[in-house]
Amino acid sequence: MNQSVINVSELHCSYGGFEAVRGVGFDVGPGELFALLGTNGAGKTTTMETIEGHRAPTGGKVRVFGMDPMRDRARVRPRVGIMLQHSGFAGDLTVAETVRLWQSMVSRPSAVDPALEALGLKHRRNVRVKQLSGGERRRLDLVLATLGNPEVLFLDEPTTGLDPESRKATWEIVRNLLEAGTTVLLTTHYLEEAERLAHRLAIMHDGRIAVSGSLTDVLATQRARIEFELPEDAGKLPDLAGEIRGEASGRIEVRTDRLQHDLHAVLAWARERDVRLSRLRAQHASLDDVFHAVQQGDHQQDSSQQGDHADIEHETRKAVAG
Numbered sequence: 165m166n167q168s169v170i171n172v173s174e175l176h177c178s179y180g181g182f183e184a185v186r187g188v189g190f191d192v193g194p195g196e197l198f199a200l201l202g203t204n205g206a207g208k209t210t211t212m213e214t215i216e217g218h219r220a221p222t223g224g225k226v227r228v229f230g231m232d233p234m235r236d237r238a239r240v241r242p243r244v245g246i247m248l249q250h251s252g253f254a255g256d257l258t259v260a261e262t263v264r265l266w267q268s269m270v271s272r273p274s275a276v277d278p279a280l281e282a283l284g285l286k287h288r289r290n291v292r293v294k295q296l297s298g299g300e301r302r303r304l305d306l307v308l309a310t311l312g313n314p315e316v317l318f319l320d321e322p323t324t325g326l327d328p329e330s331r332k333a334t335w336e337i338v339r340n341l342l343e344a345g346t347t348v349l350l351t352t353h354y355l356e357e358a359e360r361l362a363h364r365l366a367i368m369h370d371g372r373i374a375v376s377g378s379l380t381d382v383l384a385t386q387r388a389r390i391e392f393e394l395p396e397d398a399g400k401l402p403d404l405a406g407e408i409r410g411e412a413s414g415r416i417e418v419r420t421d422r423l424q425h426d427l428h429a430v431l432a433w434a435r436e437r438d439v440r441l442s443r444l445r446a447q448h449a450s451l452d453d454v455f456h457a458v459q460q461g462d463h464q465q466d467s468s469q470q471g472d473h474a475d476i477e478h479e480t481r482k483a484v485a486g
């Protein structure tokens with residue numbers, strides 16, 4: 165039985181002769197937040213719009229609750245909330261009038277004031293929409309998208325243009341929705357947003373998914389880094405699993421799939437020789453590193469690389485847990 169709320173397989177979408185989405189596939193489970201990341205023009209919005217039922221695919225299959233979002237629109241639409249990248253409000257209506265109008269169109273509306281309050285818009289309820297700031301409009305978008313208590317929420321760049329406080333408030337709302345069991349598909353340019361909210365994520369590039377999985381899986385596609393400075397007379401470094409870059413003396417960088425192993429070897433070597441490793445740093449690849457590698461067309465997804473990362477993550481969690 166298919167447990168996915170959203171199922172996308174071999175999706176292709178074209179604009180005339182231009183293929184914007186070229187064989188994308190992923191599943192989103194109940195209560196999961198799946199984030200689509202990618203460079204400008206990677207195909208995120210096109211993918212999202214197709215899943216929302218706004219655009220017919222040119223190939224492949226999209227299912228929401230096991231149904232075709234276009235053909236079965238009447239059954240799918242009442243169960244989903246959509247926050248578009250660009251909304252078309254009637255500027256002369258006030259915030260409260262806009263929300264009431266929206267309330268009359270959804271099948272299971274929530275109360276207006278708590279919804280406005282949660283996103284810091286209650287004091288703006290009598291202001292005309294055209295007088296709102298860009299960030300306030302974005303927050304109104306989110307209020308409207310969640311007004312019908314949707315089972316699935318589509319968020320297309322929900323925090324673009326928001327100040328840091330409003331961004332955090334939005335994350336809090338999304339977390340609450342996830343706790344209540346809502347399934348969320350998110351596109352964002354903010355890597356931190358995906359790191360904080362996503363259960364799983366995919367990075368798109370040129371219409372394809374370049375890398376996907378949990379944050380740990382995705383980070384494991386790039387090698388970790390050990391950096392330090394050596395004194396001139398330090399001698400030859402030990403053999404390591406990773407690649408050693410840099411001068412014999414000076415700043416050294418080790419790129420490795422086996423962070424724990426190589427860090428241990430370097431520390432043991434330095435201790436034996438009483439060598440001081442100044443400005444020592446050891447770290448996993450960041451999402452920024454993976455994103456950059458995808459952009460450069462220089463990434464690999466190989467689950468066999470995950471051993472050390474998983475070990476260290478486990479140990480870190482244990483240490484943090486006390």
Ligand SMILES: Nc1ncnc2c1ncn2[C@@H]1O[C@H](COP(=O)(O)OP(=O)(O)OP(=O)(O)O)[C@@H](O)[C@H]1O
Binds near residue numbers: 182184203204210211
């Ligand atoms: N209506 C359209 N007609 C023609 N080409 C389009 C249309 N909409 C999008 N495209 C093209 O399709 C590609 C994918 O666009 P899309 O908006 O899906 O990317 P995106 O990843 O969401 O980008 P961004 O991060 O900039 O929002 C881009 O090359 C874009 O120029």
